[in-house]
Amino acid sequence: MTVFTKMLLAGITAVTLGLSPVTASAADLIAIITPSHDNPFFKAEAEGAKAKAEALGYETIVLVHDDDANKQNQLVDTAIARGAKAIILDNAGSDASVAAVQKAKDAKIPSFLIDREINATGIAVAQIVSNNYQGATLGAEKFVELMGEEGNYVELVGREADINAGIRSKGYHDVIDQYPDMKMVSRQSANWSQTEAFAKMESILQANPDIKGVISGNDTMAMGAWAALTAAKRTDVIVVGFDGSNDVRDSILQGGIKATVLQPAYRQAELAVEQADKYLKTGSTGEDEKQLMDCVLITPENAGKLETFALTD
Template sequence: MSFRTPFRTPFRKLLLTAGLAGMLAAGAGSLAQAADLIAIITPSHDNPFFKAEAEGASKRAKALGYETLVLVHNDDANKQSQLIDTAIARGAKAIILDNAGADATVAAVQKAKDAKIPSFLIDREINAAGVAVSQIVSNNYQGAQLGAQEFVKLMGEKGNYVELVGKESDTNAGIRSKGYHDVIDDYPDLKMVARQSANWSQTEAFSKMESILQANPNIKGVISGNDTMAMGAFAALKAAGRTDVIVVGFDGSNEVRDSILSGGIKATVLQPAYRQAEIAVEQADKYIKTGSTGQSEKQLMDCVLINADTAKKLETFALAD
């Protein structure tokens, strides 16, 4: 008599049940892990400033145990909205965002809030309060005044100069320009002969600078709303044999640091992009765990002047100790 037949079916069922339970447990674990996701959305990483933001946020999030979804909106508000839809669909626990427009972004951040996903803004503000949990931005006005004071000093308080302005829809462009002029305009012998937007672009700044220089060959200085435009302007000036023109930027990039150290661009203003992104992630983590950041929504971080005396301390939008 065989005893195998009566026990075969229950034993196989037991094995199948155990296997299924294991699969479900593994699946539940992966689902839980996938749910601990932070989405990081910035403008193009072609600009080292935004690349540093993404890297700072991503590394800090991973160190805190999160998965990351790093996305780029290229300053396109429609694309930004689609990427926020992606973050919502993926069940992100939080969104770290350097936004694509102070007005155009409000609805997208509200959409995330309605989906119970908090947003933590860096670098650029939006024109609404109570929609994002945090808006952590550089003190652009303070930084612009530092840059302008250095520019005035380098110019010897006189001469014709050009201003290159960032993207007009970006609040920072206007704030920096105001900070510059609230200092420079107090010196009547400093005369602005051209003011044009180069939309934060190095290529566009090169082209604009070529045209401005042809129309105004007697310029003595260029003050720029960011380092990328400063690099474009300096390249155009160098190509024209005008390395005597004083150029000052804003951001604190490694590229401008190297130019300062080699006697090219004269100064920039460091805004701590990397640390700003880290702080946003840290506040997101605290909010996820406790429901509060313990901070006010609007938070300003002071900027630092970078010139020939301090450039050696600069590395990836941060100052070495």
């Protein structure tokens, strides 16, 4: 058996065992793991992280966990086996992801979380997230204004295992519940999905034909709700989203959805890579583990400046 063959077999065995063989490692690899790119928000994260990492001289591997904690665990194994120097992660659940981040830490691979927190500290090097509560209060205040402080409304909630779904809902209600003439007639989860939101909105409309507004935990669900409302010829219903997607921007400019809240997905991902680079070079990011980035209300007045989850000058 040649030396090369022995090395190859050793590398295959190491990958199978989830180790880091010399033949499979990359001295400057950053792994980027997000939910499905079918959602433009997560696609923007991946693109922002990849572009920044490559600009800084790193190789990248972009992986998708589809909000499946088991798949995420396997992808972390892949990053470890590939000898990644750092992981940029938008995780698959605040509780379910703790073990995966711990596994990376145990393998001496630092994790930099974006968009979603985990329910643990001291495991990830950084957790860089949008100030979801602040953004939700901005969206709720605009929603109340558009509703004229009264009327029946619906709330579409994100994936229950995602901590952001609960934070946004709380922000909405801390504002809206101050107005006694605002009546929530239905609150349902559509799991961040446009398809689910469309189906849920159809059913809600049948049961509550007199609704005046819909406040949504993200733009993807807002688009699904708006499609169902349009099909039912109910474009009089006020819809407010959250994320700042190009699709909702276009709807706002066309007089459809009335407002959304921008969370800076692209910049957030860039920042995570910048901090990973600094940490790898110096042993510190110079920042606290938990970092909040404020959100911005998007209305017809500034929607024209919105492009790929960022405001242009």
